[in-house]
Amino acid sequence: MSRQKGDFAEKRAVSFLEDLNYEIIEQNFYAKKLGEIDIIAKKDNIYHFCEVKSAPDYETAINNITPSKLGKIKRSVDYYIQSKKINPAFCIDAIIVTDESIQLLENITL
Structure with a gap:
């Protein structure tokens, strides 16, 4: 996916979270040699570290969250x-962003 499409998906995800009354703490937090956290948000005193995945369909997007990727996020x-x-x-x-919908999957594990 192009960086432009990824940025657009992240903007949609931020708006989606804000509509659900999440406070956006930070975006694109880069952890040295580990990776990046797309969105850090807070709601009800709980921090939500969000990985945004975008694709034309849900299945493609969700399959891009691999055990390796989840380990880097952790x-x-x-x-x-x-x-x-x-x-x-x-x-x-x-946060799964497709052409037609946005879904929040809380507390993911593999």
Whole structure:
């Protein structure tokens, strides 16, 4: 996927979260040599570390969240928490953006 399409999907995901009363804390947090967290949001004192995946259909998008990718996200979350010196309740979520819909999958694991 092109960077332009990815940026558009992330903008749609941010608007979607804001409509659900999430507070956007940060976008595109880069953890040195680990990876990037697309969106960090907060709702009801819980941090949500969101991975945005976009594709023409749901199945293609969800299959792009691999065990390797999830491991990088987890390590990036640990780095974020340590670097900010916080100890929040949190979960890792996926936001699936297709041409026709947006879905939030909370607390994903593989």
